[in-house]
Amino acid sequence: MRESNDMTDVRSARPETDRGRRMSGIGRVLVAVYGVLALAAVGRSFVQIATKFDEAPLAYVLSALAAVVYVVATIALVRSGRGWYRIAWATLIFEFTGVLVIGTLSIVDPELFPHDTVWSWFGRGYLFIPLVLPVLGMWWLAKHRPPAAPASPAAPATDSEAGTGTGADAA
């Protein structure tokens, strides 16, 4: 318990590094759930494409695309810097659009998607996590804007700062 006190002291002593990293605090839970969803989507897509791609190419290509975007979103949420912040927004909007469009289509016209995707029925097969998660993610991003960079030369500095946390990136 003494260690954890030390940790908080260290963090409060360096608030600027803390602000640069969205992944600390409750944001880690968000990233963890994203990671699990990314893993699930990649796994399912891998099995679908490896074994029965011919049955429903459209659904499975969509599955694969969704899986890749989930992976990118997970990485973008962890990384700091304005570039990753934009990528995080783009991936979350893509996912939210995907789950709304494909979810609606799969109910209105089931013939279109005879095989399940992550987004069918608004992600019912995944406890509706694909529907809820982008909303939570966008709320989180809106609350944790990166500090405005005064000039472009500052950008490489924040990048190298993020580079010190390579251990986190490996996770």
Next chain:
Amino acid sequence: MIEWFTWVQVGVAVVAGVLCLALGFAGRAPSDLTNGALVLVELLLLVQLVIALLAPLFGNQPSGSVLEFYTYLVGALLLPPAAVFWALLERSRWSTVVLGVAALSVAVMVYRMLQIWTVQQA
């Protein structure tokens, strides 16, 4: 796949998950108890891997897709080490919650593996 062992494994993962979530929401940083619970979950997964590899030799064949089964198993094996590693990097209450999320995910995945082995038709 040995059914009773699999159910024990699901039970352990659920208990570990609920324990970590409860302690995490109560504000505890990851401890030997919570990290240890995840190590136990991982060890059971390794035993499950050995069982799954050997079972077909003794006539215990999966009814469903072998590839899908191992995709779940390999995915599940990755979760506890990732969660514990992350918990060691930042010792905050939310890391304990992450441990819980990982353990519950493993529980769901092992249950799904059981379905693939026993119910699903290839």
